Amino acid sequence: MTVDDDPYVLSSIERDLRRHYGADYRVLKAASPGEALENSRQLKRRGTAIALFLVDQRMPEMTGTQLLGALKEIHPDSRRVLLTAYADTEAAIQSINEVGLDHYLMKPWDPPEQKLYPILDDLLSEWKSRAHLPFDGIRIAGARFSPQSHDVREFLSRNLVPYQWIDIDEDASMRELLSSYPGGLAKLPIVMFPDGTFLSAPSNIKLAEKVGLPTQASAPFYDVTIVGGGPAGLANAVYAATEGLRVVLVEQNAPGGQAGMSSAIENYLGFPNGITGADLAQRAAAQARRFGAELLTAQEVVSIDRNDPYRVVKLASGAKISSYVVVITTGMSVRTLDIPGIQRLHGLGVYYGAALSDALAYRGHDVCIVGGANSAGQAALFFSRYARSVTMIVRAPSLASKMSHYLVERISHIETIKVATNAEVVSVSGSGRVEAIGLMNVATGESFDLAASAVFICIGAAPRSEMVGEFVDRDEKGFIRTGPDLPRVNGKPAGWDLERAPFMFETNVPGVFAAGDVRAGSDRRVASAVGEGSAAIFSIRKYLDTV
Numbered sequence: 001m002t003v004d005d006d007p008y009v010l011s012s013i014e015r016d017l018r019r020h021y022g023a024d025y026r027v028l029k030a031a032s033p034g035e036a037l038e039n040s041r042q043l044k045r046r047g048t049a050i051a052l053f054l055v056d057q058r059m060p061e062m063t064g065t066q067l068l069g070a071l072k073e074i075h076p077d078s079r080r081v082l083l084t085a086y087a088d089t090e091a092a093i094q095s096i097n098e099v100g101l102d103h104y105l106m107k108p109w110d111p112p113e114q115k116l117y118p119i120l121d122d123l124l125s126e127w128k129s130r131a132h133l134p135f136d137g138i139r140i141a142g143a144r145f146s147p148q149s150h151d152v153r154e155f156l157s158r159n160l161v162p163y164q165w166i167d168i169d170e171d172a173s174m175r176e177l178l179s180s181y182p183g184g185l186a187k188l189p190i191v192m193f194p195d196g197t198f199l200s201a202p203s204n205i206k207l208a209e210k211v212g213l214p215t216q217a218s219a220p221f222y223d224v225t226i227v228g229g230g231p232a233g234l235a236n237a238v239y240a241a242t243e244g245l246r247v248v249l250v251e252q253n254a255p256g257g258q259a260g261m262s263s264a265i266e267n268y269l270g271f272p273n274g275i276t277g278a279d280l281a282q283r284a285a286a287q288a289r290r291f292g293a294e295l296l297t298a299q300e301v302v303s304i305d306r307n308d309p310y311r312v313v314k315l316a317s318g319a320k321i322s323s324y325v326v327v328i329t330t331g332m333s334v335r336t337l338d339i340p341g342i343q344r345l346h347g348l349g350v351y352y353g354a355a356l357s358d359a360l361a362y363r364g365h366d367v368c369i370v371g372g373a374n375s376a377g378q379a380a381l382f383f384s385r386y387a388r389s390v391t392m393i394v395r396a397p398s399l400a401s402k403m404s405h406y407l408v409e410r411i412s413h414i415e416t417i418k419v420a421t422n423a424e425v426v427s428v429s430g431s432g433r434v435e436a437i438g439l440m441n442v443a444t445g446e447s448f449d450l451a452a453s454a455v456f457i458c459i460g461a462a463p464r465s466e467m468v469g470e471f472v473d474r475d476e477k478g479f480i481r482t483g484p485d486l487p488r489v490n491g492k493p494a495g496w497d498l499e500r501a502p503f504m505f506e507t508n509v510p511g512v513f514a515a516g517d518v519r520a521g522s523d524r525r526v527a528s529a530v531g532e533g534s535a536a537i538f539s540i541r542k543y544l545d546t547v
């Protein structure tokens, strides 16, 4: 919907929008803020989603920023773009925070092919990937408080496969329908496909195959095999592919890694109002594929071997992939807690990490987030949009000890987020699902219970390097050592049989590289992971010249 009180500007922007988007979207115009608000309310009542608002900043009734703020209340998921004159730049920048502005465009926007469409294309594709539209695709029917249902939903969400979720506890007709399926309700969730087929409690690999995600390598041999599809692996895939190398990336879950779980990455260069990890992952995966990299999902690498001059990666399915080079970018996985009740209620209100898809499931509930670092802070901010209350459980005496200042500031302004400092979770309880958590004040030793429907545990992570075993050198915590960081005996790393020293990012096995969080000494940020994954290509090139 485009809004402008200047009839000339309104009709020219409408014309340009219709020309480019008319086939896929309805383009609506409003000549005043009042008309825009009325039309938006009507569409909301009819259940029609609005993809994007394009609003002029200067209007007599109210400013574009004010109007976008009011429209956000009605259609919170729409993209918001302000049309500004040069003099309004300041107002536009301010509204990035005030109304969650996605972009501001300068007048005039000629030629639209350069100044209008690329920006709106990007925003619309981002909106489309998350919008809840009337749906005739995959449907998942299950119980909200079931670990299997949670895992299936998360797997599809993270692989950007749209689906409709049906909670059978709230939909009696669906419950009845499913009871007539072979196996009935014994194995949930049931995933129903548009072709009439269904799968009961499917594994990731079965699901991936059914929805058409690539799971098998298409070639017998590659130049580079990348293990792990987080930011480091995806960056490595993009740069290897742009160098013309034959690349396959093997990911056990979905592209994005830990970053894919982040609700707002605000410190990544080029995204002044932040980007969700899911969007970043989607863009990176699309970019890697565009350059010809092959991305396999739902495939776990269980070991890596050397058969000179080849490196061989073995998958859990038993399949093997051969290449000249292997790059390990397996990152880290969240630490788990060992307290009474936690195992029994895992997936029934206890979650490790904080997936965005869980926020909607706990709309209107009281939830807890355990942890005091940035990932916990981001999760609290995101969940506060949906939950009735969010309590952060922090062991330290203040949030500031581990969290970035900007997050502490924001949290302090949100009334529904409470912070329990000096607090430790000592138990989780509930019959069938989480109902309360037991807390202890670490300063006084005092214990008390807190009613909560879910607890999200964000307490740090450990490297995922178990698949390399003794094959490459790791430090005492399991991080993989590379290049100059490799310990030397008589001037050489253990087992190193070449005259040259290992290249940057190369492990003590020639041709096997590591980058990102799993690498000893890495900085554990998205930007560093991307930087390492990209920079490793320089060393890989040098290595390939030797084989």
Ligand SMILES: Cc1cc2nc3c(=O)[nH]c(=O)nc-3n(C[C@H](O)[C@H](O)[C@H](O)COP(=O)(O)OP(=O)(O)OC[C@H]3O[C@@H](n4cnc5c(N)ncnc54)[C@H](O)[C@@H]3O)c2cc1C
Pocket: 227, 228, 229, 230, 231, 232, 233, 250, 251, 252, 253, 254, 255, 256, 257, 258, 259, 260, 261, 262, 263, 264, 265, 266, 267, 299, 300, 301, 302, 329, 330, 331, 332, 333, 353, 354, 374, 375, 376, 378, 464, 467, 515, 516, 517, 518, 523, 524, 525, 526, 527, 529
């Ligand atoms: C909730 C959260 C929020 C965060 N927010 C920020 C932020 O705002 N800014 C910031 O800079 N950093 C942030 N971080 C940290 C950042 O996400 C990480 O530093 C970054 O993702 C590391 O990238 P990576 O590619 O090295 O590893 P990862 O992102 O951990 O990716 C590793 C991938 O390898 C896969 N894998 C592991 N083992 C195997 C195997 N055997 N076979 C196949 N695949 C395997 C995993 O499934 C995973 O997808 C956040 C982290 C979390 C958890």
